[in-house]
Amino acid sequence: MNQKEIQELIRFVSKSGVTEVEIEEKDFKITIKSEPKRRKGDNDDNVVYIQQQPMQAMPQQQIAAPAAPAAPAAAPAPAAAPVEDESSKYITVKSPMIGTFYRSSSPDKPAFIEVGNNVKVGDTVCIIEAMKLFNEIEAEIQGKIIKVLVDDATPVEYDQPLFLVDPS
């Protein structure tokens, strides 16, 4: 199998929804595994979660021949670290930095997000201020805000839970 064929095979497996494919021929053996799809299916290709591995189909290959091609469409690791809350299926968005947490860009403006709002990747969810610099924190996941865990204008530390999000 050449590189192009392997890449096509990976794309095929990932689109098909199959979880594991193993092909063995005379001179090579290839195993492709993909993570089980989330409930909503194909639309999740654009959603990236940071856990031990991305939720998106990330094939692994063990090839006897050299030169494993790069896995297709692997998104880069974003800053905020959502972690699956096993018990309730909500994702906890945690603080990527230390500073003072603000719900809006200034005291007279409305909050960026409220409970019940839907957010998509890239939406500003809050500001964390440190050393006179205001950092806009963007959502790395999409979903509905279930709970805001920190009061406006309070200090937060690294990894502190900020929001509960329902990703469904």
Next chain:
Amino acid sequence: MFKKILIANRGEIALRVIRTCKEMGIKTVAVYSTADKESLHVRFADEAVCIGPAPSALSYLQIPNIIAAAEITNADAIHPGYGFLSENAKFSKVCQEHNIKFIGATPEQIDGMGDKANAKATMIKAGVPCIPGSKGLLKDLDEAYKIAEKIKYPVILKATAGGGGKGMRLAWKKEELPNAWDQAKQESKAAFSNDGLYMEKYIEEPRHIEIQIAGDQFGDVCHLSERDCSIQRRHQKLVEETPSPFMTKKLRKEMGAAAIKAAKAVKYEGVGTVEFLVDKNRDFYFMEMNTRIQVEHTITEEVINFDLIKEQIKLAAGHKISGKNYEPIMHAIQCRINAEDPYNNFRPSPGKITEYHEPGGHGIRIDTHVYAGYTIPSHYDSMIAKLITVAQTREEAILKMRRALDEYIIEGVKSTIPFHQKLMLDDKFNEGDFTTAFMDTFKF
């Protein structure tokens, strides 16, 4: 006096600083990585801020994170401990710019002493005896040859940005010089991103004897006598003691005066240590100056009855030193108990401590951050505890150490206790007859 100090460190030294702060009525802020959530220093501080994930580069070495933590807790001073950012000139400067008192040296003093070639030039100018060698950085291999001819082999090439024993190579004769040059350059570049080298005459079998000093903001400096740290493995100290078995009243007076000269040459403020190499004739040579509190500050504290951390904080707050020098009135020995397997080449052994029982009794001090059930993370150094014994004579201090080591129980991880037990029974060690070459021949 400061109202609140943030301790930018972890482990036993963070706890050490927190304890003195508590005694002084100063509030404390601990910072910790996600791996140190269960650490004792976090629990003992008044406030704690998580500053990043486990890797030091993303937490304990992240200047913005530490400053942000100081901001949100309103700390007015930062104590950097040892290692990490304690001798980082940039961090010292950033603290200045944010109006937070850095309890340590100024950026200029750190730069002056941190750059080894620079430091040596400063010392020569101040009249402090230095090891014969190059005047600063070596231009090229040709210059290296010339200087080696002048000072006579054996010579050692050292990294100017060096530390921890890296970027050093010996040459016993002319033929070995080109190889030593290449290797030292490569290692320095890799370890410090700076391949500048300087050369020194290699003093064979020297003793490593350092002098503790303290300087105030008014230009006054005193010394608090010596510590003998000759027992080293790969340039890592294992055992320290004071007074040095090799010391005489005359030598202490001369080395103390030289150390004070060295500190005054850079207008040093705070506590620091001037390290010397002492040869068999009791000639001593400046090696380097550490502009921070050291791991082995403890034994000086015990033999002089003096809280060095308290002094350090007071000096940072603008107090004056007492003006007199201090001499040891007791004898103290410190054994560094590390989570390493002495039976397997001192391989690091992180993991959970399942059983832990400390020795106690008269003349025993233990500085540690561990407890039964604590997991030693794999991301940082392997120190478990510092075991210190104090007694009226060196013989009694050694007897106490043997007794204490026998009582010490640490299970779940490997520790260097067996190594120290053997060392305390060694003839040469008991005679006080050892140099930095000791560990080369000590069989374990």
